[in-house]
Amino acid sequence: MTLDAAQYTKKFQYIFVDANHEVSYVKKDTENSLKMLADSPSCIIWHDYGNREFPQLTQYLDDLASDMTLYHIEGTMLVFHLKGVEVPVRKP
Structure with a gap:
């Protein structure tokens, strides 16, 4: 919470x-991560998406x-976010 990004x-x-x-x-970590993320290509990954213990x-x-x-x-x-990279969409 006190990191100077x-x-x-x-x-x-x-x-x-x-x-x-x-x-x-998580919000603070995300805000800091977005500031620290290189222009491209780069990636942020979050863990515990869908974890029933942490619905918020x-x-x-x-x-x-x-x-x-x-x-x-x-x-x-x-869950991840890619910056500067196109993710191909798979078609059935």
């Missing part, structure tokens, strides 16, 4: 968000998906 602006290509499951912490975390990520493209990896509790 400014010193890491656009420094990381990969960020994994998983620690404290309170929404306030899943709701936060669902809400976030209205502002940015998020992908759920089927069969996992992982």
Whole structure:
């Protein structure tokens, strides 16, 4: 909650968000991650999506998906955002 992300602006290509499951912490981690994410290609992954123990975390990520493209990896509790990369859509 006290990290100064400014010193890491656009420094990381990969960020994994998983620690404290309170929404306030996930929001802060997400805000910091978006600042620290390199221009492209880069990726943020969040853990515990769909975890029944943390429904508010899943709701936060669902809400976030209205502002940015998020992908759920089927069969996992992982959701990711890619910056500067097109994800091919598989057709049946």
